[in-house]
Amino acid sequence: MRRLKTAIGLVLTAVMLFPVYWMVNVSFTRDQDMRKSPPNWFPADGTLDGYRAVLDHQLPYLGVSLVIGLGTVALTLVLAAPAAYSLAKLRPRGGGALSFVLLVAQMIPGIIMAMGFYAVFLSTGVLNTVPGLIVADSTLAVPFAVLVLTAFMSAIPEELLQAARTDGAGAVRTFVSIVLPVSRNAVITVSLFAFLWAWSDFIFASTLDQGGDHQPITLGIYHYIGNNNQEWNAIMATAVIASIPATILLVVAQRFVAAGVTAGAVKD
Numbered sequence: 001m002r003r004l005k006t007a008i009g010l011v012l013t014a015v016m017l018f019p020v021y022w023m024v025n026v027s028f029t030r031d032q033d034m035r036k037s038p039p040n041w042f043p044a045d046g047t048l049d050g051y052r053a054v055l056d057h058q059l060p061y062l063g064v065s066l067v068i069g070l071g072t073v074a075l076t077l078v079l080a081a082p083a084a085y086s087l088a089k090l091r092p093r094g095g096g097a098l099s100f101v102l103l104v105a106q107m108i109p110g111i112i113m114a115m116g117f118y119a120v121f122l123s124t125g126v127l128n129t130v131p132g133l134i135v136a137d138s139t140l141a142v143p144f145a146v147l148v149l150t151a152f153m154s155a156i157p158e159e160l161l162q163a164a165r166t167d168g169a170g171a172v173r174t175f176v177s178i179v180l181p182v183s184r185n186a187v188i189t190v191s192l193f194a195f196l197w198a199w200s201d202f203i204f205a206s207t208l209d210q211g212g213d214h215q216p217i218t219l220g221i222y223h224y225i226g227n228n229n230q231e232w233n234a235i236m237a238t239a240v241i242a243s244i245p246a247t248i249l250l251v252v253a254q255r256f257v258a259a260g261v262t263a264g265a266v267k268d
Contacts, residue, residue: 020243027051027236050237058238061220064130065199066245068216071134072198073191076141080190081183084149085175089161099150102143113139114207121208128212136204141194152186153179192253196246217242 028046087095117136118127126132156179164174180187202218209215215223221238 023236023239023243026232027240029233031231031233047233050231050233050235051241053231053234054237054241057224058217058220058241061215061217062241064214065216065218065242068130068133068137069195069198069245071130072137072141073194075134075138076145076194077187077191079138080142080145080149081180081187082175084146084153085179087146087150088153089156089179090171099147102146105139105143110140110203111207114203117204118207128209130212130214133201133204133209133216134198136208137198137201138194140197140201141190144193145190148190149183149186152183156182188253192249195249199242199246 025041025043027050028043028048029040030043030045030047030049033040033043033045086092087099114136117132117139121127121132126135160178160182161174164178169177199216200218201216202222205216205219206222209219217238221235221242224238225235
């Protein structure tokens with residue numbers, strides 16, 4: 001029975017990972033070989049032309065996505081960490097209602113938010129700008145970050161915070177010196193998700209930055225497909241390069257994410 005379950009698991013894993021394999025395979029396949037029937041399952045006569053095209057045309061888009069992702073992470077943590085500390089330990093009036101509002105905010109479709117941002121950004125002059133995209137992407141990450149960090153910080157023993165107060169630390173010093181270091185796993189978790197949301201965003205980018213001089217990689221791939229719909233090796237090479245940062249982050253931070261997303265789920 002165990003072998004059967006293992007075999008089923010391997011088959012399902014192979015099915016789910018096959019699009020990733022095919023993306024990598026096509027990125028190395030020559031244009032003339034893509035029209036063969038049956039197709040090549042392995043690029044025996046591979047080419048790096050697609051990756052050369054990425055270096056020639058897509059690097060600026062990748063750089064913009066990196067700036068937007070890191071900016072989104074920074075803004076998310078600046079807003080979410082103090083808010084979560086307040087909800088978890090300072091317990092202000094209306095904290096329960098605020099938590100409910102944050103939960104509801106995650107249910108709003110992105111396209112609805114994008115339309116609202118478009119009107120606001122147009123009137124304030126931040127349409128088609130990188131700061132505008134950072135603000136927009138942060139609206140997706142902040143509610144999630146506040147809820148995850150609140151759950152984690154609620155589990156921090158009160159004795160630890162009381163010891164800090166006894167030593168003369170105020171609320172801000174306690175937050176910076178005690179709460180944030182102890183909440184490392186949750187901070188890494190929300191940072192990772194914030195970066196991935198910003199890195200893979202297309203709705204906000206296509207709505208709020210179509211005419212900007214600095215556009216993210218999602219728009220770079222979109223425009224490249226529209227202008228070069230026959231050069232599939234270059235298109236897939238762009239997708240492979242765009243997937244590398246997210247893959248590296250997930251591999252490096254997976255143990256912190258596993259600890260962070262389960263924070264607060266079990267009480268001692």
